[in-house]
Amino acid sequence: MKYDYDKLLKFDLNIKNHGKSKYESPLNRVIMSTEDHKMSFVTDEERILVINSQNEYEEWKKKGIQIPSFEKAGPREKIFFEPGETISAVVTCGGLCPGLNSVIRALVYMNYYRYNNKITYGIRYGYEGFIDEYDHEILNLTPGTVENIHKIGGTVLGSSRGPQSEMSIVDKLVKLKVNVLYVIGGDGTLRGASKLTKEIENRNLKISVIGIPKTIDNDIAYIDKSFGSETAFSKACDAIDAAHIESKGAPNGIGIVKVMGRHSGFIAANATLATNDVNFLLVPEMKFHFDGPKGFLAALKKRLDRSSHAVILVAEGAGQEYFDGAEKKLDPSGNEKLNDIGLLLKDKIKNFLAKEKIPTSIKYIDPSYIIRSTPPTPNDSIFCLQLAQKAVHAGMCGKTNVVIGFFNGEFIHLPIDVAVSERKVLQADSELWLSVLESTGQPITFINNEIGTI
Secondary structure: OOOOHHHHHHOOOOOEEOOOOOEEOOHHHHOOOOOOOOOOOOOOOOEEEOOOOHHHHHHHHHHOOOOOEEEEOOOOOEEOOOOOOOEEEEEEOOOOOOOHHHHHHHHHHHHHHHOOOOEEEEEOOHHHHHOHHHOOOEEEEOOOOOOOHHHOOOOOOOOOOOOOOHHHHHHHHHHOOOOEEEEEEOHHHHHHHHHHHHHHHHOOOOOEEEEEEOOOOOOEOOOOOOOOHHHHHHHHHHHHHHHHHHHOOOOOEEEEEEEOOOOOOHHHHHHHHHHOOOOEEEOOOOOEOOOOOOOHHHHHHHHHHHHOEEEEEEEOOOOHHHHOOOOOOEOOOOOEOOOOHHHHHHHHHHHHHHHOOOOOEEEEEOOHHHHHOOOOOHHHHHHHHHHHHHHHHHHHOOEEOEEEEEEOOEEEEEEHHHHOOOEOOOOOOOHHHHHHHHHHOOOOOEOOOOOOOO
């Protein structure tokens, strides 16, 4: 995504620390470093620039303003919390996503084996697990209890949506004597983590809040990828393959697959490229018309005339403007419940082809819950492990109000307020969308005499 990096100038990109780090990191001893082979530590002065091209550099040079940069993540030689005496807690919030258990396991292992911390609490069912009225059990996570959880989907801690009292949550953290809280969640979860940080600061407590971004849609700003998104589009390929086979099994056969993507079409776009069998892709970022000479249905008819079958992939947030008259409902997190664009698409196509007297067989596949509950791919598992490692390093250093991100090929410390300041979306002039157009062969737009982007 191309960002307006000028927006970053209004943020303080420095990461908050509880104080001076005085304890020597145990990592040198743990990995048996020698004088010739010492542990490679990172300093707070190491920064990752937001730009990565000469042209961008020249533009910033003309402005005479320092180029924004993010603090590099990784182990520090001196840490704030005492190794062996630090108590951690981990909570998972929001919808399910491949890799949650991998992150949980890695957090426990890092604390236990690398920093000698024997207590990591597992908070059940999201933020409500901190609230006594719900009476959820607090788990004591050990290497033994999490040994094999990375092989299964979902989260062993359970999850929930919706806000809870930050005052009550901090009360519970104090009662449990937690030093570091690891929060695994998306946009709403991270906003909750920011509120927790402010409540902790108001009480002058030394409790670190470390965010690990979890969004299957991969839509968190200034983060190139989030865990689970690769697994999601990989699993979506199975549904697309099935739709392709079904579509070729009948004259003018059509296979429709709906995947996740409330505001962003990254899963759909990547699945399109991975399979190379999708003929039409509809995403939330690009408006489209059903009818008219340049509308979607006209393009579909041309495709059927030419090839006698079609595969259509649609992200769940696409075309929601066609439900303007429907009653709006919200989930516990305040997100609007989406209407089923896949079913509407199926009905529109069926009625259109019937009027055109074109026989068809339409198969609609919605693999959403299969995708989000599957175990991670090997590459995603690696990424989960690395995120958790960087999170524990940050927590032990006393950093707080921070999200562990991956940006410009490096792991970074990103202030939570920056991460939730805007949503990452698929852009019409991006290389990714250009690749989609080249792969599908679909028109640049399905808009009649209008620009086709939102």
